[in-house]
Amino acid sequence: xxxxxxxxxxxxxxxxxxxxxxxxxxxxxxxxxxxxxxxxxxxxxxxxxxxxxxxxxxxxxxxxxxxxxxxxxxxxxxxxxxxxxxxxxxxxxxxxxxxxxxxxxxxxxxxxxxxxxxxxxxxxxxxxxxxxxxxxxxxxxxxxxxxxxxxxxxxxxxxxxxxxxxxxxxxxxxxxxxxxxxxxxxxxxxxxxxxxxxxxxxxxxxxxxxxxxxxxxxxxxxxxxxxxxxxxxxxxxxxxxxxxxxxxxxxxxxxxxxxxxxxxxxxxxxxxxxxxxxxxxxxxxxxxxxxxxxxxxxxxxxxxxxxxxxxxxxxxxxxxxxxxxxxxxxxxxxxxxxxxxxxxxxxxxxxxxxxxxxxxxxxxxxxxxxxxxxxxxxxxxxxxxxxxxxxxxxxxxxxxxxxxxxxxxxxxxxxxxxxx
Numbered sequence: 001x002x003x004x005x006x007x008x009x010x011x012x013x014x015x016x017x018x019x020x021x022x023x024x025x026x027x028x029x030x031x032x033x034x035x036x037x038x039x040x041x042x043x044x045x046x047x048x049x050x051x052x053x054x055x056x057x058x059x060x061x062x063x064x065x066x067x068x069x070x071x072x073x074x075x076x077x078x079x080x081x082x083x084x085x086x087x088x089x090x091x092x093x094x095x096x097x098x099x100x101x102x103x104x105x106x107x108x109x110x111x112x113x114x115x116x117x118x119x120x121x122x123x124x125x126x127x128x129x130x131x132x133x134x135x136x137x138x139x140x141x142x143x144x145x146x147x148x149x150x151x152x153x154x155x156x157x158x159x160x161x162x163x164x165x166x167x168x169x170x171x172x173x174x175x176x177x178x179x180x181x182x183x184x185x186x187x188x189x190x191x192x193x194x195x196x197x198x199x200x201x202x203x204x205x206x207x208x209x210x211x212x213x214x215x216x217x218x219x220x221x222x223x224x225x226x227x228x229x230x231x232x233x234x235x236x237x238x239x240x241x242x243x244x245x246x247x248x249x250x251x252x253x254x255x256x257x258x259x260x261x262x263x264x265x266x267x268x269x270x271x272x273x274x275x276x277x278x279x280x281x282x283x284x285x286x287x288x289x290x291x292x293x294x295x296x297x298x299x300x301x302x303x304x305x306x307x308x309x310x311x312x313x314x315x316x317x318x319x320x321x322x323x324x325x326x327x328x329x330x331x332x333x334x335x336x337x338x339x340x341x342x343x344x345x346x347x348x349x350x351x352x353x354x355x356x357x358x359x360x361x362x363x364x365x366x367x368x369x370x371x372x373x374x375x376x377x378x379x380x381x382x383x384x385x386x387x388x389x390x391x392x393x394x395x396x397x398x399x400x401x402x403x404x405x406x407x408x409x410x411x412x413x414x415x416x417x418x419x420x
Contacts, residue, residue, distance in 0.1 A: 078396030080270030092305025135274030204247030210344020238267030
């Protein structure tokens with residue numbers, strides 16, 4: 001055998017196959033270790049801290065003493081640990097079981113799934129809605145099902161990775177316009193007039209920068225050039241707008257945005273799940289053709305129960321959503337007064353811009369030592385040279401919590417030269 005010539009003893013065919021497999025694995029490990037070492041060397045290694053308590057504004061972290069202030073979660077409204085949300089999840093678990101062991105069209109649809117979809121469409125004032133395992137799946141499932149080679153999709157260059165991946169899966173003609181640049185979008189729309197359908201796709205609120213898409217201008221251009229408008233509302237649903245319905249409500253264009261994708265895994269209970277809401281004909285088509293929907297298990301009943309209660313609380317009162325505004329402004333104003341550069345426009349995502357990846361990482365570690373949980377973001381999550389610590393304000397943070405966070409940032413900023 002060929003591999004016997006490399007050794008001092010003969011090998012059987014089976015032994016030779018095993019040797020080749022081990023050699024291939026060794027080669028793979030060599031490639032992977034080199035890639036991992038390059039990540040460590042660039043200062044962009046992402047460690048996972050272990051939380052030993054439920055999610056909330058105050059948590060316990062493995063290796064840290066006492067309570068830690070959490071300024072890192074997408075738990076915008078604090079509903080992930082709200083007693084009524086938890087109770088509804090427990091009730092659904094008890095009544096409907098741990099899971100469906102099936103996809104929706106086989107035997108995975110329960111009445112609670114249909115009730116939640118109806119509630120979502122009512123909340124967003126749309127005709128219908130469809131549930132997914134995550135909003136990543138919702139974004140992966142819509143473009144391929146909706147758009148053909150006859151159509152065009154126009155995407156903001158800083159759209160979320162799930163939108164980018166979803167667009168890659170479809171066969172439509174692809175245009176990418178400069179971030180929130182309406183002149184560039186109009187030029188692209190003019191060029192796309194030769195296609196059957198034109199769909200403008202944008203995040204409502206951009207998660208890395210905390211800025212909000214100019215939906216009024218986008219919708220105006222869409223009407224001018226007969227295009228559809230799609231928005232991803234993961235970082236808007238539940239807390240932007242007078243009633244927390246999102247950026248389209250905030251900017252007064254709910255009747256002009258055609259399709260909304262969003263998540264149940266952030267403000268709406270914080271567990272998992274995503275959805276598309278929009279015209280009934282579109283939702284019907286997605287039930288027939290959207291691959292992540294057709295080939296993924298149904299949402300677990302406990303998740304459905306939690307999300308349903310979260311929506312009930314929002315539709316009963318806008319008090320929780322409105323409490324975000326003052327707290328966000330308090331943090332942004334105090335950080336700016338301390339000398340930090342904060343990206344975004346009055347969004348509870350407050351990126352503390354630092355530039356260098358290693359600086360963001362060491363500052364985040366020092367913040368944890370001072371009892372504040374934040375994480376540094378660097379390439380490839382954000383562009384090179386634009387590393388930051390993304391702080392996220394929650395409705396359940398107190399003013400004292402916010403002030404303590406600013407004080408810790410100021411100390412650490414002076415220590416590492418981020419502040420003069």
